[in-house]
Amino acid sequence: MKLKIACLQMDIAFGEPVKNYQSVEKLIQKASNDKPDIIVLPELWTTGYDLTRLDTIADKNAAHTIKFLKQAAIKYRVHFVGGSVANKGDTGVKNTLLIINKKGQLVHLYSKLHLFKLMDEHLYLEAGAEKGLFELEEHQFAGVICYDIRFPEWIRSHTAKGAEVLFVVAEWPAPRLSHWRALLIARAIENQCFVIGCNRSGQDPTNQFAGHSMIIDPWGEVVAEARENEEILTAVIDLELVKEIRKLIPIFEDRKPDYYK
Numbered sequence: 274m275k276l277k278i279a280c281l282q283m284d285i286a287f288g289e290p291v292k293n294y295q296s297v298e299k300l301i302q303k304a305s306n307d308k309p310d311i312i313v314l315p316e317l318w319t320t321g322y323d324l325t326r327l328d329t330i331a332d333k334n335a336a337h338t339i340k341f342l343k344q345a346a347i348k349y350r351v352h353f354v355g356g357s358v359a360n361k362g363d364t365g366v367k368n369t370l371l372i373i374n375k376k377g378q379l380v381h382l383y384s385k386l387h388l389f390k391l392m393d394e395h396l397y398l399e400a401g402a403e404k405g406l407f408e409l410e411e412h413q414f415a416g417v418i419c420y421d422i423r424f425p426e427w428i429r430s431h432t433a434k435g436a437e438v439l440f441v442v443a444e445w446p447a448p449r450l451s452h453w454r455a456l457l458i459a460r461a462i463e464n465q466c467f468v469i470g471c472n473r474s475g476q477d478p479t480n481q482f483a484g485h486s487m488i489i490d491p492w493g494e495v496v497a498e499a500r501e502n503e504e505i506l507t508a509v510i511d512l513e514l515v516k517e518i519r520k521l522i523p524i525f526e527d528r529k530p531d532y533y534k
């Protein structure tokens with residue numbers, strides 16, 4: 274099955290959800306001219322890293338964002354890996370990835386498991402407890418968030434269950450661009466899966482972000498890569514390639530998980 278992917282590599286207005294919904298609405302409309310199957314948004318796209326104000330600006334139960342993406346999914350007949358948003362629940366705020374299908378149904382929610390202490394996430398966010406696995410069009414996919422890609426065992430726990438594409442939504446800072454590129458390519462090669470990394474561009478009061486969203490095939494080849502500024506990055510991926518490469522070098526059959534404990 275072939276899928277056209279569009280990553281919305283966008284700048285994010287710091288702590289201004291209303292502005293961000295408006296710019297995302299325009300970007301979705303623009304991306305839709307190309308008739309993508311899946312639109313991907315970056316991490317914390319409604320608020321950015323305005324952590325000290327998250328409690329007031331987070332979306333209660335992600336309800337507003339879910340409604341917004343459901344309407345767009347139906348209007349443009351497109352699936353959303355809807356980036357992550359600050360999602361306020363009863364016990365605190367989580368950094369939650371939203372998967373909405375083209376019928377406008379909420380398919381899955383995944384909240385970031387590994388909180389990034391270098392950016393104080395652990396002081397303002399609650400970690401999630403669910404996996405990032407989800408199904409669209411009868412195929413298995415996985416979605417994770419930014420720092421999660423530094424935990425290959427977490428990613429493997431998804432691909433070992435059949436995920437053929439790994440979506441990574443991020444606010445990855447520019448000083449570690451070389452890590453972003455190397456880690457995404459490594460995750461693609463070692464898991465023999467497509468990796469779609471959707472990063473933000475621009476800056477906030479403390480960070481310059483890297484951009485460089487990437488679409489990587491299961492052989493580790495970079496199919497498409499954005500530069501540092503706002504851009505809609507598009508590519509068609511063919512899931513047959515996952516099957517072919519997993520057959521050529523059958524790492525999932527050759528694994529010895531009993532020895533890895």
Ligand SMILES: O=C(O)CCC(=O)C(=O)O
Nearest residue numbers: 389419420444445446449
């Ligand atoms: O791991 C890194 O270097 C960046 C992680 C990050 O920025 C995040 O998880 O938000």
